Amino acid sequence: MIAARNVRKTFGSFPALSDVSLHIAEGELVALLGPSGSGKTTLLRILAGLEFPDSGSVLFDGGDATTVSARDRRVGFVFQHYALFRHMTVFDNVAFGLKVRSRRDRPSKGEITERVEHLLSMVQLEGLEARYPSQLSGGQRQRVALARALAIQPRVLLLDEPFGALDAQVRKELRRWLRRLHDELKITGVFVTHDQEEALEVADRVVVMNQGKIEQVGSPTEIYDQPATPFVYQFLGNVNALPCRIRNGQAEIGSLVMPAPAYSRVADAFGVAFVRPHDLILSRPGEGGGTCAVVQHVTILGALVRVELSLDDHIIEAETSRQRHAELGLSPGQLIMLWPRQARFFLRDGWEGTSLESPEEAARTSAML
Amino acid sequence: MDTVPLRPRAVSEASWVKLLLISIGVAILTLFLLLPLATVFGEALSKGFGAYASALTDDDALAAIRLTLLVAAIAVPFNVVFGVAAAWCIAKFDFCGKSLLTTLIDIPFSVSPVISGLVYVLLFGLQGWFGPWLKDHDIKLIFAVPGIVLATVFVTFPFVARELIPLMEEQGTEEEEAAVVLGASGWCVFRTVTLPNIKWGLLYGVLLCNARSMGEFGAVSVVSGHVRGLTNTMPLHVEILYNEYNYMAAFAVASLLAMLALVTLAAKALVEWRFSSEIAAGARL
Numbered sequence: 001m002i003a004a005r006n007v008r009k010t011f012g013s014f015p016a017l018s019d020v021s022l023h024i025a026e027g028e029l030v031a032l033l034g035p036s037g038s039g040k041t042t043l044l045r046i047l048a049g050l051e052f053p054d055s056g057s058v059l060f061d062g063g064d065a066t067t068v069s070a071r072d073r074r075v076g077f078v079f080q081h082y083a084l085f086r087h088m089t090v091f092d093n094v095a096f097g098l099k100v101r102s103r104r105d106r107p108s109k110g111e112i113t114e115r116v117e118h119l120l121s122m123v124q125l126e127g128l129e130a131r132y133p134s135q136l137s138g139g140q141r142q143r144v145a146l147a148r149a150l151a152i153q154p155r156v157l158l159l160d161e162p163f164g165a166l167d168a169q170v171r172k173e174l175r176r177w178l179r180r181l182h183d184e185l186k187i188t189g190v191f192v193t194h195d196q197e198e199a200l201e202v203a204d205r206v207v208v209m210n211q212g213k214i215e216q217v218g219s220p221t222e223i224y225d226q227p228a229t230p231f232v233y234q235f236l237g238n239v240n241a242l243p244c245r246i247r248n249g250q251a252e253i254g255s256l257v258m259p260a261p262a263y264s265r266v267a268d269a270f271g272v273a274f275v276r277p278h279d280l281i282l283s284r285p286g287e288g289g290g291t292c293a294v295v296q297h298v299t300i301l302g303a304l305v306r307v308e309l310s311l312d313d314h315i316i317e318a319e320t321s322r323q324r325h326a327e328l329g330l331s332p333g334q335l336i337m338l339w340p341r342q343a344r345f346f347l348r349d350g351w352e353g354t355s356l357e358s359p360e361e362a363a364r365t366s367a368m369l
Numbered sequence: 370m371d372t373v374p375l376r377p378r379a380v381s382e383a384s385w386v387k388l389l390l391i392s393i394g395v396a397i398l399t400l401f402l403l404l405p406l407a408t409v410f411g412e413a414l415s416k417g418f419g420a421y422a423s424a425l426t427d428d429d430a431l432a433a434i435r436l437t438l439l440v441a442a443i444a445v446p447f448n449v450v451f452g453v454a455a456a457w458c459i460a461k462f463d464f465c466g467k468s469l470l471t472t473l474i475d476i477p478f479s480v481s482p483v484i485s486g487l488v489y490v491l492l493f494g495l496q497g498w499f500g501p502w503l504k505d506h507d508i509k510l511i512f513a514v515p516g517i518v519l520a521t522v523f524v525t526f527p528f529v530a531r532e533l534i535p536l537m538e539e540q541g542t543e544e545e546e547a548a549v550v551l552g553a554s555g556w557c558v559f560r561t562v563t564l565p566n567i568k569w570g571l572l573y574g575v576l577l578c579n580a581r582s583m584g585e586f587g588a589v590s591v592v593s594g595h596v597r598g599l600t601n602t603m604p605l606h607v608e609i610l611y612n613e614y615n616y617m618a619a620f621a622v623a624s625l626l627a628m629l630a631l632v633t634l635a636a637k638a639l640v641e642w643r644f645s646s647e648i649a650a651g652a653r654l
Contacts, residue, residue: 050546070549077550083543087565097551100561152551 001026002047002156002188007056009042016042017053018212024156029182029189031199034209035235040192041160043209047190048158049073060155076149080161082141084133090144091129094119097152119147122181139170146178150185159191163198175202196236200224208232230346233274240280240316244273244345251345254312256291256338260345270348280318281339282307282328290339298330305330311338409627412620424618425625432598433606433622436514437583440602444521444582449575452529457563459530460537461545471534477526486520486591493519512594517602520588525581532574533567540566572640580633584626 002024009017017039024030032040045051047058049070057066065073085093092099094116098107107115120126123143133141142162149157162178163171179202182189193199199206200220208215208223208231216228227233234241244253249264251257253273263269285292293316297308305325307318316338320328328336382390414421424430458464459471477485491497493510503510510516544566548558564571586604593600595609603622610619 048550050550070546071552071554073550074552075550077547079543079547081543083547085544085548085562096548096553096561100548100551100553100557148547148551 001059001061002190003059004043004047004053005057005059007043007046007053007058009039009046009051009053015212017046019056020209020212020214021056022207022214022217024188024190027186027188029179029191029202029204031203031206032190032192032209033194033196033199033206033235034215035194037211038209039212040194040209044158044160044190044192047156048075048077050077074152074155076152076154076157078142078145078149078157078159078162080164082133082145084141084144084148086133088132089129090120090125090131090133090136091116093133093144094147094151096148115151116147119151122150123147137170138166139174142166142174146181150187155188157187157189159189161192161194163195164193171198178202200236208235210235227274227344230272230274233344238277238317238319240273240275240277242273242275242311242314242316244271245269246271246345246347251343253343254291254314256340258340258343263345263347266347271345272348274344274346275316275340275342277306277317277319279341279343280316280320281341282318282320282324282330283337283339284328285335285337288337288339290337293336293338295330295332295334295336297332298325300325309336309338406627409620409624412616413624415620416617420617421621421624424621427618429597429601430606430618430622433601433603434625436517436601437603439514440518440521440589441579441582443518444525445575445579447522448525448529448578448582449571451526452533452574452578453567453571455530456533456537456567457559460534461542461563474527474530477524478531482520482524482585482587483591485523486588489516489520489523489588489592511592512596512600514600516592517589517600520592521582521585524585524588525578528578528581529571529574532570532577536567536570537563569640569644573637576633576637580630583629 004020004022007017007020008015020039020043022043032043034040042051046053049058049065049068049072053066057064059065060068060073085096088096095112098112098115101107116129117126120129123146125140125143125147128136128140133144136144146162163174166174175198191202200223203220205217206220206223207217210231216223216232218226218228223232224236227236230241233239242253244251246252246260246263246266246269248267249259249261251260251263251271251273258273260271263271281288281290283290291311293309293311295307296310296315299306299308300322303322305320305322307320307325307330309316309318318338330336413424425434455470455474459467459474490511493499493503493516495504495511497511508515510519544562545558548562553561583602584604585602586608589602590605590608593602593605595601595605597606597609601609603626607619607623607626610616610622
């Protein structure tokens, strides 16, 4: 069990973390997701003991570890750019954490060799023991870094943008492989990423961060389906943000009126409606309800078709299937009926991520039409 | 195409321009570097090899060589320790006064060596600030070997640190952080991670520092007092012999210093050639 409690950290006058609390259960794989500058890497480094919080505490297995040095925390840390020891072979890199132990705790030479070889076979790098890091590909270096971190049998594995520097193909492969490895070893893990797809695919739980604060913590489905704040909505996947007017439990987006029961006590306020592109149902005029929009642009993306529509001066993005596209015969200039299957509303004041409502209440605002 | 040109033809100059530029380059090199070097050895051997050997085995010459080696043997290790410490401190840590320290390290480069020698005379000489106190305690710094060592250390101080700071800054602190997280102590991190990463830069620094400490003239000239056989280093001995119109002997001793320069360059080239792949690997990652 690892936890951060009310952690604050500033660099000069820049608040990197303001009052962050997080609890990570045994055996869990958690993603810290956020844009650059959101404080995710700082939080990870504080957990590792490479930075120290200005206030707040870090707990390891219930005990206070805030002042324990990185050296004594027994964490595995995988750096974004691997940070392999460039003058050491792959073998020596992986063996480093075992060799530097005091004589009392150091395994014998034979044991070290055995352990290193086991780790290298686990990360599928058998036979490369004598290579230097400069002779390896990016993906191989990343796996050496992982083996080196695992060699000390860490209490938690911390990974800083582990796949950031790799190309798309290798990244996908390593992602799946990390997930499998985690399922086999049952090790507690925290990784930092700015790639929402990566976070949703690999993690058990996702922590969305923005401007030094935690916006939302939840399972990948929760985060995607029930974003707690406008920021989470925008950060995870494509979304249309449309200005709307909220009056007595109803939201007006142009000529479209949708129920917004959570705001039944709001007499009149400006708000923003969030609609995912795939939640927009398109139909021919006369065939379905909704509001009328004009097709501007049609892009075919594999199995999906992205349609750009204009609705009262706003550009809206919708996604539909190839089949539906063929049925409707979509082409620029065409009039089409628009029907949001689902939408979420936030009041204007809540725009900067400070929602006026509790997350539970916000979740209920999801209006089904 | 058999050969790959270094530059595409489109941005290459006409052949007469190339020829002209190369000729100018070679002419300048010959005039300013090769010719003087040849003159040194030519003059030194002008009266035959026997005279050359006896000029070098003269008592005063031998004393000068011994003193030069002694000074280098003290100054170089001293500057290695302090240069590495200063570079480590500046490149790997953030603290207030860092830029001031960087500037301080550069002072010996920007100040004329004669001035630095004079400063020592003003501080430690008989009429200097600490002069009376040193005299009372019977410590002789100026016009003695300790003063020469002091002046040499001062003048050669930046060589090691300057060579290492950019290298260490470029390498960053991630490897050290990785080592700490893996459980290594501070000293262990330095010995197993930092030092191996800077060894080639350190070697260059040592070679340059050594060459300069043996060849330093200005600062040493002020504090030495030119006592033959006692406080004369090789460069000072060359000057004395030259002023006495003993050209052959002066050039003979000078040829040793010239050879030191050549050996230093050769050693540097050898290291670069022999370990080129390792050096490149270290720089690339």
